[in-house]
Amino acid sequence: MPLSAGTRLGPYEITAPLGAGGMGEVYRARDTRLLRDVAVKVLPSHLSSSPEVRSRFEREARTVSSLNHPHICILHDVGREGDTDYLVMELVEGETLAQRLTRGALAPMEVVRLGAQIADALERAHRAGVIHRDLKPGNIMLTKSGPKLMDFGLARASGPLGGPSSGSVAMTQSPTMAQPLTAEGTIVGTFQYMAPEQLEGKEADARSDVWALGCVLYEMATGRRAFEGKSQASLISAIMTSEPEPLVQLAPMSPPALERLARACLAKDPEERVQTAHDVKLQLQWIAEGSSAAGVPAPVAARRRSREQRAWILVATLAAALTALMFAWAPWSARDQGPPLARFMLASPEGATLTSPANAELSPDGRTIAYEASDSAGTTRVYLRPLATPETRAIRGTDGGSLPFWAPDSRTIGFFSRGKLRKVALDGSPPVALCDAPDARGGAWSRMGVIVFAPNNQGGLERVSENGGAPTPITQPNHAKRERGHRYPQFLPDQKHFLFVAIGQEDLVSTYATSVDGERSIEVCRGGSGARWAPPGWLLYLENGITSSKQRLFAKRFDPARRRASGEPQLVLDDVQATNFGYANVTADARGTLVAQHWEAPPSRLQWRDVHGVVLGTAAAAVEGAFFALSPDGRRVAHNDADQINLFTLDLATRVSTRLTFGNQLTASAVWSRDGRRIAFASGSGARGWEIHVKSADGSGPDSLLFHGPGLFSFPMSWSVDGRWLVAQCADTSGSYDLWKIPMDGSGSPQIYERTPEAEQNAELSPDGRWLLYGAVSEGKQALYVQSFPNPGTKYQVAIEDVLGAKWSAQGDRIFVLDPRREALSIPVSFTGGFQQGPTTRMYQLPPNEAPVGVAPDHRLLTATAQDISASTRFEVVLGWPGLLGKR
Structure with a gap:
């Protein structure tokens, strides 16, 4: 019988019926934990006894939760109360x-x-x-x-396409019915x-x-x-x-x-x-x-390089002509209609791949894009791309560079690398370090010679002279509003005031305006990804700042003199890459040029290599995900999906995939328990940050929250062989990274294992659980250490200058290292009479885009290679972008 108002299904209180669909009754309900209205879909009791119907209901849960898209209803939860099965979805208002x-x-x-x-x-x-x-x-x-x-x-x-699929024909061919088909001829x-x-x-x-x-x-x-x-x-x-x-x-x-x-x-x-x-x-x-008469079809960059070069002749000609036209047109007068609308795509540069995000920034003169890309060896640099020509070049000396931003004269670029804020002139001069920026989140450069920047992933903004020196704090997070950090500043026309993004603990992202003198901040816009100013009078933002999937880009009117937004948001683009924690990942200039990044996570090929680097065979031809974790027995892989939302395991022998999570939070950094029965993973949602959850590896039961560190980031690293300890990398309230040890037997509370001025990461416990192998990053290089565990008393540094990553052998008598040249090295070690390190042996060199996943008990190495990664991400350039408004 129908549920009445006040009925509780877990934490959800029914408030009113909404209707009935082909698979159940739908109710409006109140989530008593998060204090939000939701839609609850209930499998009726007279159907719940049917295994076939219940199976179909469970299939709907798996189906809906696998989809993350702004135009698909979101599944929040799935549950069972007594004999009642139910789904919890977003409450969609409208008709x-x-x-x-x-x-x-x-x-x-x-x-x-x-x-x-x-x-x-x-x-x-x-x-x-x-x-x-x-x-x-x-x-x-x-x-x-x-x-x-x-x-x-x-x-x-x-x-x-067109092939067979599972499920009975009777089930899959039956149409949805709102009521039984009782009369002949009923439609x-x-x-x-x-x-x-x-x-x-x-x-x-x-x-x-x-x-x-x-x-x-x-x-x-x-x-x-x-x-x-x-x-x-x-x-x-x-x-x-x-x-x-x-x-x-x-x-x-x-x-x-x-x-x-x-x-x-x-x-x-x-x-x-x-x-x-x-x-x-x-x-x-x-x-x-x-x-529109002004509409120009967009030449799309072809995937094949030979076709791309021919297409670029046409694109470059079009871009040069239109760019020149726009310079003649700007600045627009109030009665101008703006420059003609044109759109074209820019692929990754030759021999490199756009990072995700690539953090593109248009130069003030509107002629050049600065952005991040990584070469075949995985080294990230700042690249320049003139809009009017197809030539792209990396800026010398920007190895490890990120988040570029322009000087007002368009001749110098600020960027961050190896824990420093740096600047580099485009005349070939070497970069100059200005000040410390351990884990930066954006910068902006004013005509007054002041640079405002976020030195860390948490905390406030600081200012420093364009010539360097000691930074001065400008803003501090408002703890009364539960803010965690300020980031991504952008100067307004008066060169005194600037916009910045504030991230809060409850997924709140707000855009504020303040001045270099630190005057009271004014809230300009709340929600979305955090807004970017698009001269002369717009704010651009993505609708959802807590996901890495594609999003819709909106524009809203903005008065930079009064620092106020007004009017209704207007859709600009449908398919733009979002990036977590408050960055809109778009850039625009006063001449109406807009650059946005499109990104589609490519599948990866998993394959086995022996100790000599010889490929033994393919473990899985195409698996979605941004990370992969090999089970201790070498038979299964944990991974997330293309949108980095949910967690799966894949049996490498049977190819059976098992879904573990059903939510709308990002997932990362999975770690198996040594018996293969549980998986610890990081789960993140917006400014609330990343926390560690644990889930049964067979998918049964709910996932449980294990630990939320003091800062934004908590990632599991390694699980001890006896199951007693989990080692994690966690950020503190200042944004610095430390190693923590978390008792898994309930014997105590989590505590810091290692805290130094360096950023500790990539930790792995030895097979006997007595030693912890980890890296510590300083000045852009990662040193390698071995330290006693669980008590951090005895510490040894491994004699190697820099590493990308390291893992123990199955017996614990060797350390396998991947160095910056992507060479796989083997280092024999012994702990008899202290720490003894043997001669390093070169094993083989990994190809570009191939990353190690894990070592099986028989010493085989599982690797993951992203397929066609250069074609998975590209820039779209829109000339005269305001012409898109009102046409979507």
């Missing part, structure tokens, strides 16, 4: 597209905008191997921030959006969703369904044999390209249909851009 269509067709450009966003969400689902199977207006909510795809109750994991709404192959009982794939999307596009544009029938039989006959009435006859104001696209989506033969939702999205974006 369904079906409700909106009762008032008639949508405007053509509204159809294009919504269609592109829906296609983008489908693309994300398909990339995760999920077919929605029930896309229709009733499953699309319209909100202030755009459409949201709902009800994945029929969705399931897919195989290759079930979903049938009107089902592709011919589904009606024939064949397996559906991504192209079946494309058909449904075509039906939705047609209905939005015309206000009528593409296929109608007086009975179920006549409806099916229409879908199988008839063509919809031409769209332009019903909606003559629609662009002809929209009709061609809808018709291509509704091809009866899946082979003749538009093949992917990605293609639909690109076509709709092209229609949107082409709807």
Whole structure:
């Protein structure tokens, strides 16, 4: 029977019914822990006894939680209270597209905008191997921030395009029903959006969703369904044999390209249909851009280098001409319409890869982009890219450089490397160190010769002369507002005031304005990623600052003289890379040029190498994730997904993947217990920081919070062989990194193991648990130490100048080291009569983009190689970007 108001399901209190879907009843509820309203979907009691239905309900939980996208409803939690199974999702306010269509067709450009966003969400689902199977207006909510795809109750994991998939045919072919089909000839709404192959009982794939999307596009544009029938039989006959009435006859104001696209989506033969939702999205974006006389199709950088070079001739010519035009145009007057809109892509430089994020910064004269990229050896440098030519160069002396920012004359760049704030002139002079910046978070340079910067990941901002010297504090976090740190300053036109981002402990990101004299800060904008000023009068920000996945970029009016934002946010771009903790990762200048980074995490190939570096075979051809951790028995790998959200394990023998977490927080740095039964991992969400959780390796039971260190970052490093201790790297309240030891048997509280002025990291306990191997970074180099454990008394330094990482052998008689030249080295060690180090032996050299994962008991090394990493990230340059406003 329906749940009444006041009913509790775990921490969730039911407040009102919302409706019923194909897989359960939906209620509005209150999360009593986080004090927020949520939607709770309950599997009805009369269905919970069916193993098949419960399995399908659990499948929906796994499906929805695997998707992280601004246009897909977020799953917060999954639980069971007594005999009641339930899902907890974000509460989406608005109306369904079906409700909106009762008032008639949508405007053509509204159809294009919504269609592109829906296609983008489908693309994300398909990339995760999920077919929605029930896309229709009733499953699309319209909100202030755009459409949201709902009800994945029929969705399931897919195989290759057009290939087989798991699940019974009876289950996967049945449409959603709001009520039982009791009378002959009753029309079930979903049938009107089902592709011919589904009606024939064949397996559906991504192209079946494309058909449904075509039906939705047609209905939005015309206000009528593409296929109608007086009975179920006549409806099916229409879908199988008839063509919809031409769209332009019903909606003559629609662009002809929209009709061609809808018709291509509704091809009866899946082979003749538009093949992917990605293609639909690109076509709709092209229609949107082409709807303006000023729209110019964007040349897209080809993946193959030979094609890219030919394309660059055209791109460089276009960019040079338009850039010159913009210089002649600027500054804009109040009655100017702005420069013409043009867009083009910039790929990674030859022999290097954009970092994620690349922290691009446009020069004040608008001619050059400074950004970060790493070469084939993994060394990060600051690169320069003129907009008008395809030549890219790394700035000499910027090894390890990050977060570049320009001097006002566009001839010198400030950046951070090896714990210092530095500057480098572009005339070839060597860099100059200005002051300490142990773990910097951005800087800005004023015409008055003052540099404002964030020296650490926590704490306030400081100022220093452009000639160096002792820094002076400007701001301090407001502890009453639970702020942790200030970062990413940006000067305003008067060169005295500047914007900065404040991060708080409860996922709060706010943008403030203050002055170099430290006057009272004024809050300018709250939420999102933290805003960036785009001259002459805009703030740019991403909608969500707590995820590494793609986000939407918005613009809001801003008066730099009064330091006030106003008006409603306007969408600029749909697909921009977000980066954690308050950085918008976009840059714009006064001439209307905008640069944003696009990024797609590439899969990695896992392979085995022997002690001589010979490849023994592939362990897994393509695995998503930003990190990988090998189990102690060498049989499984822990990893996160492409969006770095959830944790999985992969059995390397059977290829069976097991999902461990169902949340919307980032995951990183997994560590196995020595018996392989538990996994400790870092979980992070916005400014609240990273904390350590523990989860059963078989996926059973909830994950539990183990430890949240005093600062923003806590990462597990190593688990002792007896299970008693977990070693972690944690930041303190000043942002410095130390090593902690955490008792796992409940015998005490976590405590600091090693604290020095250096940044300790990459810790691993020896197989016998008596020694801790770890690195300590100072001046950009990582020294290697061995120290007694659990009591940090005896400490030895390993005789090697610099390392990227190190691991124990399975027997603990050797240390395997990867040096900065990516050479794998073997160092024999003994602890008889103290610490004894034998001669270092070169084993082999790892190729670019290949990283060690772990050493198996038989000495085999598992490595991970990111596939096609240079094509996974690129810049988009938009000339005359305000021309995008009002067109999406």
